[in-house]
Amino acid sequence: MFRIAIVEDRPNDAERLQVALSQYAQDKQIEISCTVWGSAEAFLDQYRHQYEIIFMDIRLPGMDGMRAARHLREMDHTVLLVFLTTLAQYAVEGYEVEAIDYIIKPITYASLRLKMPRLLRRCSVEEQEIIIQSSEQSIKLRPSELMYVEIFDHHMQFMTQNGVIRSYGTLKEVEDALPENFFRVNNQTIVNLRFVKNVDKENVILDDREFPLSRRRRKGFLEALQSSGIRM
Numbered sequence: 001m002f003r004i005a006i007v008e009d010r011p012n013d014a015e016r017l018q019v020a021l022s023q024y025a026q027d028k029q030i031e032i033s034c035t036v037w038g039s040a041e042a043f044l045d046q047y048r049h050q051y052e053i054i055f056m057d058i059r060l061p062g063m064d065g066m067r068a069a070r071h072l073r074e075m076d077h078t079v080l081l082v083f084l085t086t087l088a089q090y091a092v093e094g095y096e097v098e099a100i101d102y103i104i105k106p107i108t109y110a111s112l113r114l115k116m117p118r119l120l121r122r123c124s125v126e127e128q129e130i131i132i133q134s135s136e137q138s139i140k141l142r143p144s145e146l147m148y149v150e151i152f153d154h155h156m157q158f159m160t161q162n163g164v165i166r167s168y169g170t171l172k173e174v175e176d177a178l179p180e181n182f183f184r185v186n187n188q189t190i191v192n193l194r195f196v197k198n199v200d201k202e203n204v205i206l207d208d209r210e211f212p213l214s215r216r217r218r219k220g221f222l223e224a225l226q227s228s229g230i231r232m
Contacts, residue, residue, distance in 0.1 A: 040068035049194040069097035
């Protein structure tokens with residue numbers, strides 16, 4: 001599933017984009033989930049690295065789209081950002097915040113259809129699925145959906161944004177299969193750096209859990225966190 005955020009204060013414009021995305025998903029037989037935010041402040045306040053693509057209006061009330069994009073890049077430099085604008089000239093500044101594209105409003109299905117293949121290809125290229133063998137079936141999982149992995153006596157729990165997947169194996173096998181934005185913080189746990197909210201002297205803190213940070217792994221963890229571009 002591709003998770004998309006729409007940051008748009010005009011309900012009619014947000015609805016047009018939602019309808020176009022829904023039609024595209026139906027035509028291409030893919031899953032797309034959309035969440036709409038009416039202000040940049042509300043969107044940034046809850047941001048937890050949970051989207052692959054963000055469509056953001058440039059001319060938002062309060063904090064405008066460019067300011068919001070700068071704040072977004074302080075938290076996440078990998079998510080794909082697409083500006084929504086009435087005039088192309090406003091989108092030129094988007095290169096400063098690594099916007100991948102822009103769409104002129106009013107949005108039509110035809111204009112969206114031209115943009116989506118490139119966006120989805122970028123999502124697919126930048127993230128290879130991993131396969132988890134549960135007790136019942138093989139499950140394909142996109143690493144961005146995975147928050148952390150725990151192991152107890154070879155019994156593993158993959159905590160995703162949609163629930164828990166249970167499997168059996170070794171943490172080393174999982175560690176080798178995961179991309180660089182994952183880090184093993186102790187003998188039982190691998191965390192996705194994108195979900196880390198804080199680090200104290202002894203623990204790594206995610207949204208709903210905290211895990212002991214091994215002393216011998218602390219330096220490497222902090223270096224990985226810094227090189228990932230993630231700021232807390």
